[in-house]
Amino acid sequence: MLESDNASYLVENIVPANAPLRIAVVTETWPPEVNGVALTLSRLIQELSQRQHTIQLIRPRQDRHETESHREGWSELLLKGMPIPRYPQLKLGFPSKKSLIQAWTQQRPDLVHIATEGPLGWSALQAARVLRLPVTSDFRTNFQSYSKHYGVGWLQKPIVAYLRKFHNRTLCTMVPTQAMHDQLKLLGFNNLQVVARGVDTQLFTPNKRSPSLRSQWQVDDKTVVILSVGRLAAEKNLDLTVNTYQVLKQNKRPVRLVFCGDGPYRAKLQADCPDAIFMGMATHSQLAVAYASADLFVFPSLTETFGNVTLEALASGTPVLAFDCAAAKEVIKDEHNGWLVPGEDAQRFVLRALAITQNASTLRAAQQNAASSIQKWEWSSIATQVENMFRRVLSTESVER
Known part of the structure; x- marks a missing residue:
């Protein structure tokens, strides 16, 4: 069983063991944007796609001319966003709860995985709650630590409170190190699972x-x-x-x-x-x-x-x-x-x-x-850990409402 104190979903329609999964991935950053979240998430999703899982990628449209990509085992839903202050090359997704409910009603995923905690991520959490979809998440950025470097250190406690509320509403939050796991647990985060990032040893040599x-x-x-x-x-x-x-x-x-x-x-x-x-x-x-x-x-x-x-x-x-x-x-x-x-x-x-x-x-x-x-x-090993975590979530017949 996953560590679970106060998650609020009922996992329905359990997927048979080893069957390919339909995974909706929600993120507010994606290549060609260059940052650790975009690059590592895209590589993980590539590995999962190669294992025959069906991926629906949900993210902000990076420019007004961008079109959605669709192919076998892969689809995109591009939503509205706005540039992040000080980082105009990155987008922050607008709240999109209604659009997500409509999309997931028409094409229901087995699991929703949220990689970023912005307005789009929060909308995905709320939409999944309405549709009783299991949700997992990533803790990928130390927003609470960044605040002191931008003259808003007083926001650290409210940021931690928001992130705790966000992640504790998911069935499992992936964290990259044991030290981060221990730090977040002391701050009241539940349902934590250590999954490291990977590296492409064919590219970096x-x-x-x-x-x-x-x-x-x-x-x-x-x-x-x-x-x-x-x-x-x-x-x-x-x-x-x-x-x-x-x-x-x-x-x-x-x-x-x-x-x-x-x-x-x-x-x-x-x-x-x-x-x-x-x-x-x-x-x-x-x-x-x-x-x-x-x-x-x-x-x-x-x-x-x-x-x-x-x-x-x-x-x-x-x-x-x-x-x-x-x-x-x-x-x-x-x-x-x-x-x-x-x-x-x-x-x-x-x-x-x-x-x-x-x-x-x-x-x-x-x-x-x-x-x-x-x-x-190496990424193949990391993808196996993530896949196993998804399957453990889906094999849980019920969790505390």
């Missing part, structure tokens, strides 16, 4: 290392290329990345800093670190080459629910320096495939970078261990 790209970066074999990948935003703690780089330079380390990604913090970073390389947004293939061509992945973020970039860097043969939290805590073995800094000690983070780059053999040893250390996080 040490074989993608490119002398040509390193030449464009104007570095030689003795230069340590420090890479940062992700949204350039205040909550990512990127000032510490810049500070670490500058201290390394001051101590005569042969280093080069490369940022891959874009966002509202880019102008400040460029002003603070004009000699860094800013690649901007990158395709998956470009990103894979960048990871493999770097020497050290520096990831000082303290607000991640997981941080898939950690897996991608390791799969590419690039060891990681990170704080002892989120995915790093789960996948990094200190001084084997990377380095973990306890707590939130910025000074210790910088000192660890100095120690790592003092001797070339230290970095080389970790590079040799990086790719082989994350084999169990």
Whole structure:
């Protein structure tokens, strides 16, 4: 049985074991939008589709000319949305309860899976409640931690209260790490299940290392290329990345800093670190080459629910320096495939970078261990965990109303 304290659905029309499922997936972000939620969710759904499950994807229309995609085993329902403040390239779905009730009355899914907790996600929760459909959810973004970085730290408690109310109305909430599970449980979240994110080890591989790209970066074999990948935003703690780089330079380390990604913090970073390389947004293939061509992945973020970039860097043969939290805590073995800094000690983070780059053999040893250390996080294994979780939900004849 799943951990279940106060879910409010009756699971009807139990699906036979091993039968393909009809899964409605609700999300407010999807490729070509580039962020961890969109990229990891799309890969998971791809894996589930390959297992003959029928997927109905429900999301905001990304532009007014976009049309719905339909093929065997796959359909889309595109609804209205609006740009998210500070992130105009991303959409926030409008409330759409009536549209969802109509769609699911005509084509009833076996299960509704909600990946984001915005207005569209809340509408899906309400529509499923009316139609007595089982619902699962994802906890993918630390909105409550982000609030302090945008001058609205006072909103942290109301945000937690909303998220708790949202997720406790689902039969199961997937969380990416045991630490996140324990943190949310202390905050009153129920029905939690740890399911890690996956990584594409065919795409992210040490074989993608490119002398040509390193030449464009104007570095030689003795230069340590420090890479940062992700949204350039205040909550990512990127000032510490810049500070670490500058201290390394001051101590005569042969280093080069490369940022891959874009966002509202880019102008400040460029002003603070004009000699860094800013690649901007990158395709998956470009990103894979960048990871493999770097020497050290520096990831000082303290607000991640997981941080898939950690897996991608390791799969590419690039060891990681990170704080002892989120995915790093789960996948990094200190001084084997990377380095973990306890707590939130910025000074210790910088000192660890100095120690790592003092001797070339230290970095080389970790590079040799990086790719082989994350084999169990391949997507096929993660999809099996999710599929099994869905089937456990559906095999539950009834839960507390």
